[in-house]
Each structure stands twice: as C-alpha cells, then as structure tokens.
Amino acid sequence: MNGKKHLKIWVLAVLFFGHAAVLKGQSPQWTEVAPGVWKTVVGNPEDYDLLKAAGCLPKKGALSQMDKTVFPLNREEINGNVADGKTSLRFPLEKEEQVYGFGLQFKTVHQRGQILRLHVDHYGGRDDGRTHAPVPFYVSSEGYGVFVNSARYIEVYAGSAARKDSKNAPVARDRNTDENWTSRPYSDAVEILVPSAGVEVYLFAGPTPLDAVRRYNLFTGGGPLPPRWGLGFTQRVHKLYTDRQVTDEANAFEKKGFPLDFIGLEPGWQSKAYPNTFEWDRERFPQPEKFVRELSDKGVKVNLWVNPYVSPESPVYKDILPYTASHTVWAGIVPDLSIPEAGKVFWGQFRKKHVDIGVSGYKIDEVDGYDRYLWPDVTRFPSGHSAEQMRQTYGLLVQKQSAALFREKNTRTYGLVRASNGGGTSFPYVIYNDYYNHEDFITALINSGFSGVLWTPEARASKTAEEWLRRIQSVVFSPMAMINAWSSGTKPWSFPEVADEVKQMALLRMRMMPYWYTEFAKYHFNGTPPFRAMDLEEGFQQQPKALTLSDSEVDLEENPYAEAVKKEVKDQYMAGEYLLVAPMFTGQTSRKIILPRGNWYDFYTGEYAGNGEVITVAPGLERIPVYVKDGGIIPMMPARLHAPATGEKTDIEIRHYGEKQGYYLLYDDDGETFDYEKGAYTFREIRTRKQTNGKWKGSISRPERGKPNTIGKVSWRFMTGETKNKN
Incomplete structure (x- = not known):
C-alpha cells in the first residue's frame, strides 16, 4: 500500500513539475x-x-x-x-x-x-x-x-x-483603500x-x-526610393471619367496653376470592374496608347486602379483558372499569386496592356478585407498555403510582383495599396483606406514609421472650406500628396474661399522636393523612416503635467476602470531629419506643441520657438505649424507644376535655421531609373558656418565626375538672420 502511495505521489510530482516546465518554456x-x-x-x-x-x-x-x-x-x-x-x-x-x-x-x-x-x-x-x-x-x-x-x-x-x-509580479492591492490600485x-x-x-x-x-x-x-530591404514625380502632387479622378474628361482636368490644373505629376484613373477605365477584365473600356478610352502618351507629353503620368479578382470576361480568365482559389470575390476568381505560373499569366496582361504603353503605376485595392467580401478562411488555394496565410501575404505578393514589371523596364513606380505586412519595407507603395478621420489619419502616419510601411492621410471631400484646407496641409507633409476624388469629383479649387491657400500649400510641396527626395533616399540607404513618431526623436521628453490625464478628467460612471494615465503624442510627428510637423484640425484656432530638447525655429519665419517645452500656437488658417531643429538645413527648389524630368537641372535654395553649424547630405540621381543601384548617384555635402564677422556662409561639395548632376545654381537663405548670397 505504501509503495503504491509513493508511486502515486511520484507520478503526480512528475506531472506537476513537467507541466510547470512546459508553462515556463525554454x-x-x-x-x-x-x-x-x-x-x-x-x-x-x-x-x-x-x-x-x-x-x-x-x-x-x-x-x-x-x-x-x-x-x-x-x-x-x-x-x-x-x-x-x-x-x-x-x-x-x-x-x-x-x-x-x-x-x-x-x-x-x-x-x-x-x-x-x-x-x-x-x-x-x-x-x-x-x-x-x-x-x-x-x-x-x-x-x-x-x-x-x-x-x-x-x-x-x-x-x-x-x-x-514572475520575478516582478504585481502587488495585490485593495481598491477600496489603496490609491495606488490600478485596473x-x-x-x-x-x-x-x-x-x-x-x-x-x-x-x-x-x-x-x-x-x-x-x-x-x-x-527587410530598406525603404523604397520613389521617382521624383511620385513625390509631387496627384489627383484621382471620378470613377467614370472618359479620356476627354481626364485630359480636361489635367489642363485645368495647368491653367489654374496647380501642380500635378500623376493622375489616377478609377474602376471605369476598365471594360468591366468588380470583378475586373483589366482591359481598357473602348468607349471611355478608345485610344489608350494615345491618351497615355499625350498626358505624358504634358508632364503627367497615369496610374490605374485595380483589384486582382478576375472577371469571366477577362482575356486571362481561362488561362489563370487552374491557378485560382476555391472561392471567389465579387464572383471573380482569385489568383494564387504564390504560384509563379499564375503570376506570369496575370501580370502578363498588365505588362502588355498597361506598362508597355506608358502607364506609370497602380492603385491596388481591396486586398485587405472586409471578411464579408474577401475569401473566407475555409478557402483552399492550389499552392497548398492556407487561406489565412494568403490573407496575411496577398498585399506583399501584389506589391512585389507589380513592382517587378517596372523594374524590367528600368523605371521606378510609386503607387497605392490596401494591405502590406512584415518584410514589405522596400515596396514602392503607400497604404490608404476608406476610413476618413483626420486625427486618426495623423496617428496612423506616426505609427507607420514603427513598422516599415508608408501611409497617406489623403484628402477626398470636406464639409467646409476650413476642413478642406486643413486636410490638404496634412497631405503636403506626408508620403503622398493626394486628392482622392473617385466619388466626389473634388478639385483642389473646389472651395474658392481657400483656393489660393490650397495652391500655395501644393506649390510648397513642390518647392520642398529636394528635401523629400533626400529623406526618402535615407530611408532606402540607411533605413531612417521619412515620417516617424516623436518617440523616435532624440531629445524628446514627455512633460508629465502636460501629458498626463488627470483624475478629474476620468469618468468612473462611464468607465468604472478608468484611471489617470500618460497621454500619447499622436498629433505631431517628425518629417525627415529636421522638421517637426503639428497639423491643425477643423475647429482648432490654437494648439499645444511639445518641442524636444534643443532650440527649435519656425519653418516659415526662422523665429525662435522654444527648447524642450510645451508651447501654444495660433498660426491662422493658412499655415500648418512646422518647426526646424537648430542647425537644420532644408534644400528647396523653385515652385513648379511638375517634377523635374530625367536629367533636368534645377536651381536650389538652401535654407539654414538657428545658431548651430549645419550639415546635410543632399541626394541626387536621375530621378527615374534604377541606375543608382549601379552607383549612379551622389550625396552632396552641404555645410554652413558662422564667420568671424558674424555672418553665415554656406558651401556645397562639387558634383562627382561621371555621376548624375541635376543641381543648377545654388543660393543660400539663413533664416535666423535673413541674409542671402549666391555661389
């Protein structure tokens, strides 16, 4: 009996300690x-x-x-x-x-x-x-x-x-009497x-x-390096526009003096959509080759909306059918793009009918969800990958494979996509969606920098002129300066009372292209996200009094487990190496801005703003608050309606802010091809220093022989002292 008892205790001990080891892991x-x-x-x-x-x-x-x-x-x-x-x-x-x-x-x-x-x-x-x-x-x-x-x-x-x-397990506290109790x-x-x-x-x-x-x-491959035109201004036109309406809209941009680098066609460019044929509609676009060429001659690229769900009337339907999933989306078959043969059939149509005639890129829609229209998790794919795995990676596959079409032609692309995931850092796509909350769009832009993706807080439509201008101001300081008018037909000048302010913001985007292009080059070559959270900025301090939700702000009736917590900084962000951007939202006449340690200066005037403190600003309707860190250098070019063409020289104005000596590496290449991967690029050194007479002087390194040089005349503007001179 004792032997059986000891055996039982021994078995229980083994089971207990064995289970504990499994819980703890290795x-x-x-x-x-x-x-x-x-x-x-x-x-x-x-x-x-x-x-x-x-x-x-x-x-x-x-x-x-x-x-x-x-x-x-x-x-x-x-x-x-x-x-x-x-x-x-x-x-x-x-x-x-x-x-x-x-x-x-x-x-x-x-x-x-x-x-x-x-x-x-x-x-x-x-x-x-x-x-x-x-x-x-x-x-x-x-x-x-x-x-x-x-x-x-x-x-x-x-x-x-x-x-x-846990070696640091929480302490049990009495909520009734202990003020340190926490939910x-x-x-x-x-x-x-x-x-x-x-x-x-x-x-x-x-x-x-x-x-x-x-x-x-x-x-994960470094960030994408878009073509210069990709960092210009873009308009997505109404979904059922004809070629003439698109051309008229491009002409209106030029006539009114609004910049435009690429124009997006929505589903109506196709003969059938939802599901798609990927064929041009010959009534709305009877001569697509001529249409694309004529817009290109005006300096405007064409971007096409697609999703990957194939209509029975598509010319690729029969050939791709064996490589498709068990379930459909909008009655369209779903290619298993993890199978190379499927990709050859599917993207072959894109190459022949789009890329070969000069289309510059794609907006790849609806590869994300919702569950009610995307394939369910019971779906079977011929590759054997689960529906779950395909859901998690489909955005990666369409980005990788569509971008390869342009690499084959040694020309860069820049487009839009609705889904991505880990490993997709290098793809030349910006995420967008159908959600439309301005404040949340800025939080998403901040979070994008933690995850190797790009996000655009696009503008679509607005209820007031104030909202329209505030949204435009945000897109100007984002990865893609886009108006998405597929449904509303909105134009930059749709609100006449702020049309001039919108134009000035759009032209500012163009003037800042040397800075944006360089910051994307840094993303590509050294991994620094061009748009990122304040939490990644050296010298950023959260001020406890300014950033803590007080007990008086907590509503225990509404939420019995609410408590005072640290607030997040989710309405201001860093744009490139030197800029702090603090968007304004509808109804705001002033706002608080948290400046990291170090001196900061107003982007527009060069005036000193503060150092490691919380400031309150009232910039007026026409400006978005932007600040430059001490010693910051911002290269700019003249305002223009289109990005510089390949090999075109552009004069630049180099702005310096503050009292620190400045240093900046200005990137240059041909702006459109992948020749930079073979060494056809330069980082030109810019330096500024104060001379013994108290005046500032700047220098820029000479262009390298045999390397691209698109920089024309260089002028200097020292924003603190407002002195100017030329090289």
Whole structure:
C-alpha cells in the first residue's frame, strides 16, 4: 500500500513539475545573422512565411556601417514553447518600458497594455490588430525591436498579463483603500501566441529605438526610393471619367496653376470592374496608347486602379483558372499569386496592356478585407498555403510582383495599396483606406514609421472650406500628396474661399522636393523612416503635467476602470531629419506643441520657438505649424507644376535655421531609373558656418565626375538672420 502511495505521489510530482516546465518554456538559442540582428527558431517553422512572401534581401552593407552593439536583452528571460500545435513567446519588460508598433494602428501609439490579433483587414475603427498592415514587429523604448516571422493570425499580449511566477509580479492591492490600485496591474512581459508548431523570431538591437527601427528596415530591404514625380502632387479622378474628361482636368490644373505629376484613373477605365477584365473600356478610352502618351507629353503620368479578382470576361480568365482559389470575390476568381505560373499569366496582361504603353503605376485595392467580401478562411488555394496565410501575404505578393514589371523596364513606380505586412519595407507603395478621420489619419502616419510601411492621410471631400484646407496641409507633409476624388469629383479649387491657400500649400510641396527626395533616399540607404513618431526623436521628453490625464478628467460612471494615465503624442510627428510637423484640425484656432530638447525655429519665419517645452500656437488658417531643429538645413527648389524630368537641372535654395553649424547630405540621381543601384548617384555635402564677422556662409561639395548632376545654381537663405548670397 505504501509503495503504491509513493508511486502515486511520484507520478503526480512528475506531472506537476513537467507541466510547470512546459508553462515556463525554454530560453531559445540566438545566432547573429547580420550586424545587430539575431535570429532564433522555436519548434518547426512553416515553409511559407512573411519574409519568403516578400522576397526581401537584407542590406548587410548598410547594417555593417551601423555602430557595433551587443545582444540587447537578458537571454534567460526570453522564452519559447510549443504546445497544442501552437508556439508561445515571452519577452521581458522593465517597469517604465513602453512598446510601439505591431503594425498600422489608427488611435494608439503606446501599445503597452494592448491585446491584439494581428490580422490583415480593412480598418474598422478599433485598434484591435485587424488593420491594413498588422506587422508583427514591435519597438521598445529601451532600444530594441522584435519581429515574429509568421504568416498567421498572431495573438499579442503587449504587457497586459501577469504570471504568478514572475520575478516582478504585481502587488495585490485593495481598491477600496489603496490609491495606488490600478485596473491594469504591472506586467513584465510581451507574450505572443502563434498558431503553428514553430516560428522564426528576429531581435534587432539599438542602442536607440530609432536604431532598432533602422535595423529592421535595412534587414527587410530598406525603404523604397520613389521617382521624383511620385513625390509631387496627384489627383484621382471620378470613377467614370472618359479620356476627354481626364485630359480636361489635367489642363485645368495647368491653367489654374496647380501642380500635378500623376493622375489616377478609377474602376471605369476598365471594360468591366468588380470583378475586373483589366482591359481598357473602348468607349471611355478608345485610344489608350494615345491618351497615355499625350498626358505624358504634358508632364503627367497615369496610374490605374485595380483589384486582382478576375472577371469571366477577362482575356486571362481561362488561362489563370487552374491557378485560382476555391472561392471567389465579387464572383471573380482569385489568383494564387504564390504560384509563379499564375503570376506570369496575370501580370502578363498588365505588362502588355498597361506598362508597355506608358502607364506609370497602380492603385491596388481591396486586398485587405472586409471578411464579408474577401475569401473566407475555409478557402483552399492550389499552392497548398492556407487561406489565412494568403490573407496575411496577398498585399506583399501584389506589391512585389507589380513592382517587378517596372523594374524590367528600368523605371521606378510609386503607387497605392490596401494591405502590406512584415518584410514589405522596400515596396514602392503607400497604404490608404476608406476610413476618413483626420486625427486618426495623423496617428496612423506616426505609427507607420514603427513598422516599415508608408501611409497617406489623403484628402477626398470636406464639409467646409476650413476642413478642406486643413486636410490638404496634412497631405503636403506626408508620403503622398493626394486628392482622392473617385466619388466626389473634388478639385483642389473646389472651395474658392481657400483656393489660393490650397495652391500655395501644393506649390510648397513642390518647392520642398529636394528635401523629400533626400529623406526618402535615407530611408532606402540607411533605413531612417521619412515620417516617424516623436518617440523616435532624440531629445524628446514627455512633460508629465502636460501629458498626463488627470483624475478629474476620468469618468468612473462611464468607465468604472478608468484611471489617470500618460497621454500619447499622436498629433505631431517628425518629417525627415529636421522638421517637426503639428497639423491643425477643423475647429482648432490654437494648439499645444511639445518641442524636444534643443532650440527649435519656425519653418516659415526662422523665429525662435522654444527648447524642450510645451508651447501654444495660433498660426491662422493658412499655415500648418512646422518647426526646424537648430542647425537644420532644408534644400528647396523653385515652385513648379511638375517634377523635374530625367536629367533636368534645377536651381536650389538652401535654407539654414538657428545658431548651430549645419550639415546635410543632399541626394541626387536621375530621378527615374534604377541606375543608382549601379552607383549612379551622389550625396552632396552641404555645410554652413558662422564667420568671424558674424555672418553665415554656406558651401556645397562639387558634383562627382561621371555621376548624375541635376543641381543648377545654388543660393543660400539663413533664416535666423535673413541674409542671402549666391555661389
């Protein structure tokens, strides 16, 4: 009897401690796969993942030029475990640590405490992980990043749950008597659940959060380098416009003096849409080759709306049918674009009927969701990849494969897409959607910089002239300056009372092209996102009094678990190396702006604005508040209606702000081809210094022999002293 009792106790002990070991998991083994980038494998990863779908190639040369660093976390505190066919991961968090990222969020910048299910979908108004780019990459305020390379719907508990065996477990408190009670007890970990029996995980060192973001961007191919015209102004016309109406609209832009670099055609350019034929409608566009050529001769490119769902009347329907999914979308068949043969048939139509006649790019719609129209998760694809995996990667596949059409012709493209994911950093596409909240658009722009994607806060229609101008001001300081008038038919001059202000903003976008082009070159070559959160800016300090929700602002009747918390900075951002942008929203006559440490100056006047403080400004309707850090250099060109053509020289004015000596690397290439990949580019050194007589002087390095040189005459404007001279 005693023997049986001891055996029973021994079995229970084994079961108990064995179960505890499974819960705790194991510390993975890490291998440095690139400078400052470590990889581990937990369990048996699936053959198809985000990086394979994207096909991205790490920029190891650029990574090797970053500062040497060490493994940024305690290896013993990272755990991975496989159980029930699922992989769980656990990464430690410090008490004051904040985390950012997990894709394109629209309402929140601080992700600590969030519970997310990362799932490609049209954004539905809640930050729950269902979004256009649910990138499984997060950045810590401690200066490291984590990327989970899985094409599955991933569950994230971003510092929202506490383990009983945690070394820093929260203290139980009495809500009735303890003023330190909180509805969100301290959690010391980010925990992630991947619904597969294994996964690859990458860890990116800093030492700063921006360095970690840069390493991720470089590891996933570096940011795109758009053609110069892509950074100009674009108008998407009404969905049923004819060729004559499109041409008339382009002529109206020129006549009224509004810039226009590319024009977007919506579904009506096709003979049938929803599902699509990908054929020109010969009634609305009887001579598409002539139409595209004539617009090109005016300096205006053509961009075409598509989604990938094939109509039975499409010329590719029969050939692509064997490579399509079991379910349809709008009665159109869904190509399995992970199969090369499917891509050859599908994109062959695009090459022949669009790209070969001069079309410059695409707006690829509806590869994100909603569930009610996209393929369900029971769908079967001939490749054998699950419907879930295809949902998570379809945006990557259409970007990669469509961009390849233009690379074949040695010409760059720049377009729009509705879905992306981890690994898609290098693709020349900007995300957009059908949601239309101005404030949330700016939060999304801020969050895009954490996840290797681009986002445009486009303008469509407005109820008032004030709203229209405020939206235009935001798009001017974004990755794509776009009016999307597919439904409303809105024009830049639709509100006459602010038409001149809109024009001046659009021309400012054009004047700033040397700066925007250089900042995108930095994204490409060194991984620095051109638009990013204040949290990534060196010297940024959150002022507790200004940024904390007070107890008096908490409504316990409405939400019994509400409490005073730190506010997020989600209405101002950095644009390039030197600019701080603070949009104004409808109804605002003034706003608060948080200036990082260091002197900051008004972009328009050069006047001193402040240093590490919260300021209140009332800029008037015609201006969006913009500030330049001390020593900042902003290269500008004359206002013009179209971007410079390939090889065309342009005069530049170099502005310097503040009292620090300035230094800037101005990028130059032919503006349109991929010849820069063969070394046909330069970074020209710009320097400014104050002379012994107190006057400022600037210099720019000479162009390199045999390299592109599109810079004409150079003039200088020292904004603090307002002195001018010329080289």
